[in-house]
Amino acid sequence: MTELLEIRGLAKRFDDRLVLGPLHFAFETGETVAVIGRSGCGKSTLLRLIAGLDEPSAGTATLGGRPIRPEDVAVVFQEPRLMPWLSVADNVGFGLSHLAKAKRAEAIAEALAVVGLADAAAKLPKQLSGGMAQRVALARALVVRPRLLLLDEPFSALDPLTRTGLQNHLGEVRDHYGPTILLITHDMDEALALADRIIVLDGPPGRIVAEFAPRLAPGIKRTAPQFQRWKDRLTDVLGLDTLGPVDAPAHNKITKLEEHRHAV
Numbered sequence: 001m002t003e004l005l006e007i008r009g010l011a012k013r014f015d016d017r018l019v020l021g022p023l024h025f026a027f028e029t030g031e032t033v034a035v036i037g038r039s040g041c042g043k044s045t046l047l048r049l050i051a052g053l054d055e056p057s058a059g060t061a062t063l064g065g066r067p068i069r070p071e072d073v074a075v076v077f078q079e080p081r082l083m084p085w086l087s088v089a090d091n092v093g094f095g096l097s098h099l100a101k102a103k104r105a106e107a108i109a110e111a112l113a114v115v116g117l118a119d120a121a122a123k124l125p126k127q128l129s130g131g132m133a134q135r136v137a138l139a140r141a142l143v144v145r146p147r148l149l150l151l152d153e154p155f156s157a158l159d160p161l162t163r164t165g166l167q168n169h170l171g172e173v174r175d176h177y178g179p180t181i182l183l184i185t186h187d188m189d190e191a192l193a194l195a196d197r198i199i200v201l202d203g204p205p206g207r208i209v210a211e212f213a214p215r216l217a218p219g220i221k222r223t224a225p226q227f228q229r230w231k232d233r234l235t236d237v238l239g240l241d242t243l244g245p246v247d248a249p250a251h252n253k254i255t256k257l258e259e260h261r262h263a264v
Ligand SMILES: Nc1ncnc2c1ncn2[C@@H]1O[C@H](COP(=O)(O)OP(=O)(O)OP(=O)(O)O)[C@@H](O)[C@H]1O
Pocket: 014, 019, 037, 038, 039, 040, 041, 042, 043, 044, 045, 046, 204
């Protein structure tokens, strides 16, 4: 059954400074929605408000007409945030202490299989590559069967090949668990490859400046003309003149966008 995830007048102030909103949008559950925008425009703030990690200064975020509850949501951040002293299996099962041992083991094995780590259950985090650790973080998020999976730049610290592999795992996750996915990203390729819908934020204060529902044929390659056409449209909306002040991390992102511009 699909429901609406509804954001109504959501806004956040830090001290006297409005950094986000007021934002309005709604989408059907089951979709994958990418939120893309330049550094500092409020993407992570939006995710934190939806996750209940921060209080909004105004507005509401509801799921099926009710406030989002902590048990509805799981978050994966840029770093895996694993507990180094626990095995992979125990990291994944950390939030399942309420389950009987056999049920817990079953749920852990299922989540590890979905992210392709069935053989790594006994390993410690220090024995994992960056991509594997991030897959463990994804399994830990999924094992509680969240209705909303919130991903804050989950692949951006990984090398390109690992990143593509992990993006493929996200497809498997969606097929198996079917959560609504909200993906925060700087990467147009990633947004186009994974999302049913793309919301472009600009700011601060973060506001929606464009919304796309790129309909790409299943399995379409990133080099295909259809993909390039959508990328052109996104590049236009994310044009360099809207990228604002240059600090060090933002500058890297500008360079990245510039490369995209030259590539299309
Ligand atoms: N706890 C805080 N206190 C004060 N200002 C904050 C706080 N958190 C975020 N901000 C400000 O809010 C604005 C939005 O930040 P946010 O991290 O949401 O942006 P972002 O789009 O996720 O950036 P990035 O892509 O660099 O992660 C920024 O100007 C930031 O400095």
